[in-house]
Amino acid sequence: MQTNSSEFLQRFSGAIEEVAKGASPSVVSVGADGRSGTGVVVDGEGHILTAGHVVSRLEETEVGTSAGKRLKAKVVGRNPYADLALLKVDDPDLEPIELGDSSGLKVGQFVMALANPFSSAVSVTSGIVTGVNRPIGGWWRFSVQDAIVTDARLNPGYSGGPLVDASGRMVGMNVAYMSNRGIAVPSNTIKNSIEKMARGENVKRAFLGVITNPIDLPEDVAARSDVEQESALMVFSVEPESAAKKAGVRLGDILLKMGDAHLTSVEDLTGALTESTIGQRTKLLVMRGEELKELSVTPAAK
Numbered sequence: 001m002q003t004n005s006s007e008f009l010q011r012f013s014g015a016i017e018e019v020a021k022g023a024s025p026s027v028v029s030v031g032a033d034g035r036s037g038t039g040v041v042v043d044g045e046g047h048i049l050t051a052g053h054v055v056s057r058l059e060e061t062e063v064g065t066s067a068g069k070r071l072k073a074k075v076v077g078r079n080p081y082a083d084l085a086l087l088k089v090d091d092p093d094l095e096p097i098e099l100g101d102s103s104g105l106k107v108g109q110f111v112m113a114l115a116n117p118f119s120s121a122v123s124v125t126s127g128i129v130t131g132v133n134r135p136i137g138g139w140w141r142f143s144v145q146d147a148i149v150t151d152a153r154l155n156p157g158y159s160g161g162p163l164v165d166a167s168g169r170m171v172g173m174n175v176a177y178m179s180n181r182g183i184a185v186p187s188n189t190i191k192n193s194i195e196k197m198a199r200g201e202n203v204k205r206a207f208l209g210v211i212t213n214p215i216d217l218p219e220d221v222a223a224r225s226d227v228e229q230e231s232a233l234m235v236f237s238v239e240p241e242s243a244a245k246k247a248g249v250r251l252g253d254i255l256l257k258m259g260d261a262h263l264t265s266v267e268d269l270t271g272a273l274t275e276s277t278i279g280q281r282t283k284l285l286v287m288r289g290e291e292l293k294e295l296s297v298t299p300a301a302k
Helices: 004-024 187-198 243-247 266-272
Strands: 027-031 037-041 047-051 061-062 070-079 085-088 110-115 123-139 144-148 162-164 170-180 181-186 210-216 231-240 254-258 282-288 291-297
Touching: 004 027, 004 110, 004 123, 004 162, 027 047, 037 110, 037 243, 047 170, 070 162, 070 187, 085 187, 110 170, 123 181, 123 187, 123 266, 144 266, 170 187, 181 187, 210 254, 210 266, 231 243, 231 266, 243 291, 254 266
Parallel strands: none
Antiparallel strands: 027 037, 027 061, 037 047, 047 085, 061 070, 070 085, 110 123, 110 162, 123 144, 144 181, 162 170, 170 181, 210 231, 231 254, 254 282, 282 291
16 A cells, blocks of 8 residues: 555656646746746747736836746736736747636646746746635735636745646736735636737726625515516715716616626626727616616726
């Protein structure tokens, strides 16, 4: 039994080493002006993804590889709503990582976090997924609406590094460590942003200008044919001069639908406020007291 256990541990250890070895060439350092973080090569055209807060407002920075190369990098695009920044370097020999499908991640799944903040040997930590599609907000200078949460310890400098699965595919990008949990942006969110950022554009978000909280609707209200949902969003604050204010949204209104999307959670509202809705007049169904009202709202860019 002891021999079998030892052989299993050796195979498991060897498998982890192989995953780390395979992903390491894609992991680089990103640092300038006293900042030190990690980046990951995402294609064969010299594009490197990192955390937005690593480069902050910089337009240029430096990238370092474990082979000792130091490269000038230009920040070509940002998605500040997912803490993403895309860099561009002139080096066709960099090895891109394989982007995986984060939609298949399961709680309990084994993952590894890689980093290289000092242009030296890549460092690795590991753990399991403890949560998926978690809205993480209200901390530091950014928020992540569909975060991956893990128990992998992220040391200083891990921001911008890849979170990989047991096959070495990148399923997320690490952005923070809080309450003994690692926070990562899912790879599918990254895929949706890379093309736009590579064109030199910043990702924008549609904005209503409300603070809401989900509530359970009374049974008699939820059963109404013109409602047909068990929960909705109550408005606790409306920003002056915002799209919501201009549409007539009031404190205490209950948001039921935006367009065809039922608003049962904050994530539903975030999902409905896509970039394509910016400047587009949209129907907003609200309940005010016992009366249903249909407002017309035009989300603004933020």
